[in-house]
Amino acid sequence: MEKIIKFSTAATHFYFAAAISKLKEIADKKMAVIITDEHIYTAHSKKFSGWKTIVLKPGEQYKVQPTVDEVIQQLIGLQADRKTTLIGVGGGVITDITGYIASVYMRGLRFGFVPTSILGLVDASIGGKNGIDVGPYKNMVGVIRQPSFILHDMNLLNSLPQLEWENGFAEVIKHACIKDAALFAALEKNTLKDYQSRRKTIAELVERNALIKIRVVQKDEFEKGDRRLLNLGHTLGHAIETQYNLIHGHAIAIGMVAACRISEQLSGFKQTERVVQLLERYHLPTHLDFDPGKVFEVLKMDKKRELKTMNFVLLDKIGKAVVRAIPMKQLEQIIGGLNQK
Amino acid sequence: MEKIIKFSTAATHFYFAAAISKLKEIADKKMAVIITDEHIYTAHSKKFSGWKTIVLKPGEQYKVQPTVDEVIQQLIGLQADRKTTLIGVGGGVITDITGYIASVYMRGLRFGFVPTSILGLVDASIGGKNGIDVGPYKNMVGVIRQPSFILHDMNLLNSLPQLEWENGFAEVIKHACIKDAALFAALEKNTLKDYQSRRKTIAELVERNALIKIRVVQKDEFEKGDRRLLNLGHTLGHAIETQYNLIHGHAIAIGMVAACRISEQLSGFKQTERVVQLLERYHLPTHLDFDPGKVFEVLKMDKKRELKTMNFVLLDKIGKAVVRAIPMKQLEQIIGGLNQK
Numbered sequence A, B: 001m002e003k004i005i006k007f008s009t010a011a012t013h014f015y016f017a018a019a020i021s022k023l024k025e026i027a028d029k030k031m032a033v034i035i036t037d038e039h040i041y042t043a044h045s046k047k048f049s050g051w052k053t054i055v056l057k058p059g060e061q062y063k064v065q066p067t068v069d070e071v072i073q074q075l076i077g078l079q080a081d082r083k084t085t086l087i088g089v090g091g092g093v094i095t096d097i098t099g100y101i102a103s104v105y106m107r108g109l110r111f112g113f114v115p116t117s118i119l120g121l122v123d124a125s126i127g128g129k130n131g132i133d134v135g136p137y138k139n140m141v142g143v144i145r146q147p148s149f150i151l152h153d154m155n156l157l158n159s160l161p162q163l164e165w166e167n168g169f170a171e172v173i174k175h176a177c178i179k180d181a182a183l184f185a186a187l188e189k190n191t192l193k194d195y196q197s198r199r200k201t202i203a204e205l206v207e208r209n210a211l212i213k214i215r216v217v218q219k220d221e222f223e224k225g226d227r228r229l230l231n232l233g234h235t236l237g238h239a240i241e242t243q244y245n246l247i248h249g250h251a252i253a254i255g256m257v258a259a260c261r262i263s264e265q266l267s268g269f270k271q272t273e274r275v276v277q278l279l280e281r282y283h284l285p286t287h288l289d290f291d292p293g294k295v296f297e298v299l300k301m302d303k304k305r306e307l308k309t310m311n312f313v314l315l316d317k318i319g320k321a322v323v324r325a326i327p328m329k330q331l332e333q334i335i336g337g338l339n340q341k
Helices: A020-026 A038-043 A065-077 A092-104 A118-124 A154-159 A162-179 A181-189 A192-197 A199-219 A226-231 A234-243 A248-267 A272-281 A292-299 A328-338 B020-026 B038-043 B065-077 B092-104 B118-124 B154-159 B162-179 B181-189 B192-197 B199-219 B226-231 B234-243 B248-267 B272-281 B292-299 B328-338
Strands: A002-006 A011-015 A032-037 A052-056 A085-090 A110-115 A132-134 A137-141 A149-151 A309-317 A320-327 B002-006 B011-015 B032-037 B052-056 B085-090 B110-115 B132-134 B137-141 B149-151 B309-317 B320-327
Touching: A002 A199, A011 A020, A020 A110, A020 A149, A032 A038, A032 A092, A038 A052, A038 A154, A052 A065, A065 A092, A065 A132, A065 B065, A065 B132, A065 B137, A085 A092, A092 A110, A092 A118, A092 A132, A110 A118, A118 A162, A118 A199, A132 B065, A137 A234, A137 B065, A154 A199, A162 A181, A162 A192, A162 A199, A162 A226, A162 A248, A162 A272, A162 A309, A162 A320, A181 A199, A181 A272, A192 A199, A199 A226, A226 A234, A226 A309, A226 A320, A234 A248, A234 A292, A234 A309, A248 A272, A248 A309, A248 A320, A248 A328, A292 A328, A309 A328, A320 A328, B002 B199, B011 B020, B020 B110, B020 B149, B032 B038, B032 B092, B038 B052, B038 B154, B052 B065, B065 B092, B065 B132, B085 B092, B092 B110, B092 B118, B092 B132, B110 B118, B118 B162, B118 B199, B137 B234, B154 B199, B162 B181, B162 B192, B162 B199, B162 B226, B162 B248, B162 B272, B162 B309, B162 B320, B181 B199, B181 B272, B192 B199, B199 B226, B226 B234, B226 B309, B226 B320, B234 B248, B234 B292, B234 B309, B248 B272, B248 B309, B248 B320, B248 B328, B292 B328, B309 B328, B320 B328
Parallel strands: A011 A149, A032 A052, A032 A085, A085 A110, A110 A149, B011 B149, B032 B052, B032 B085, B085 B110, B110 B149
Antiparallel strands: A002 A011, A132 A137, A309 A320, B002 B011, B132 B137, B309 B320
């Protein structure tokens, strides 16, 4: 089902519950280049037949400038020009880097995504943020530019490893926490297995979550207000993710619980245990014994810092998040105290 | 004199005939970082007092990704955040790379320019195009994003080498060729020395040329139409610039004469000799014995190519340029024939 979603700078065509074979109607095979990773390419090699394809090594550690340099050399080799469409087929790493390259190569090409992971489907592919990591700093370099299209094919989930399902459900639970108490309650009744085994149930969940993110981005594409809520768990999460080599979903699950505890202290939030239980239900970790000094060193370069305060996302209650500017000194103390619990 | 110029995506404050000391009113010293090069920093070191400054090696060969990587590391070291303003003080290389870094660091910071060369004042700093070179391909990577401000200080020209004056006048002559026959006639009456020795005359020339470029960009920020005219001499020019290690102005002067000769062949242009004489009057070269095969190899990756045709800028008459889509095969033949003249 096709939906055209208008953002302030451009529109994105969403093809929900579609098939990747439809790609050839959206982009001309002769004038497109697919960017994917070795896992996806190996698991679905037939789908790439007849498409010019650049295959990257999988993993967040390759979401860095040397990979961008390499892809640009390949695009030059393929004589890609301003009529070329770049298509990222993969998880968040692939769509982030594809969107970034498409935004800067020849000052911008048309691009679109086929997300192949839950995290990609419900979060990373949507909203136009793209970019790369710099050392321990996640997404330090990038731009905001909307893709021309996003195509969902649930069959691609067949090759998704268990860990990646958990990874994606961390963002689903985040959406429920910040915007959708009814979704939170539904997740409490189901299990990961339910979603993995029922194609229709997962398709509905994916679309519901994609629409949560779409609505937030539509209201605030450049993150001056509501879009910041999507960062629940991400400030501490990003800092521990790179320092402790965690997968993103695990890092932000731990980050969300930390945000709940900070919310208890600063705004009287009382539902931390429900959040912890839901995360555990979906096999997500809720605690890490991290070194506060080491983590704070990275955290203070977070993009949400502005001079001496950090825009930190807290929960008022399940389904309602708020942003609070916390002085960096206070935040350092609070984070130092988290592990004493 | 301050003028606010609106482009389709943002406005730029132009401070014509101002002084660099005014910078402190436009950007907060504590929250700004200046990017400049060793030449400018040495020649005007007092002007940088109290500003955080990143000093780059001078020259087009440093307008590349490794320099961007290095500046990003320095910005992280300086704890630059989204409240930081980046200010490029220098010629086209500095403003191109500063605009690019400001567009991608943390997905975009406020930025502005103080151009210190004629080329920077009349051309490179204006219009939001920024970026870096990739191997022999000029400006292969970049974005279009307007600076918040551009400040002109004619005193900075005191340190400009003779070669750089010539470099800038190539773009002045280009503006005259494509848009302003009266300017062309005025240039025919004056000499480079006149402009170098009279502060008021050069200030007027700079503002007139800046306004030519501003008006073209205002009508067509994303280069779907009229902005392409600014590329007169640049298609062949860029290809020989990197292959023969020419300065930009020399390369496009040669490129403009080639465009005149192609215009003779394709649209009956008859004023090539006047263009050649004006370029020579400003000490610019008008011919190069290049290897057509080698040059065409680079030229075919020019951003103005679309599949099998190149959008090439020709002259109808002095003061009026047109874009013509030339099939690549025909262009290869024409370029092969240029040196036989």
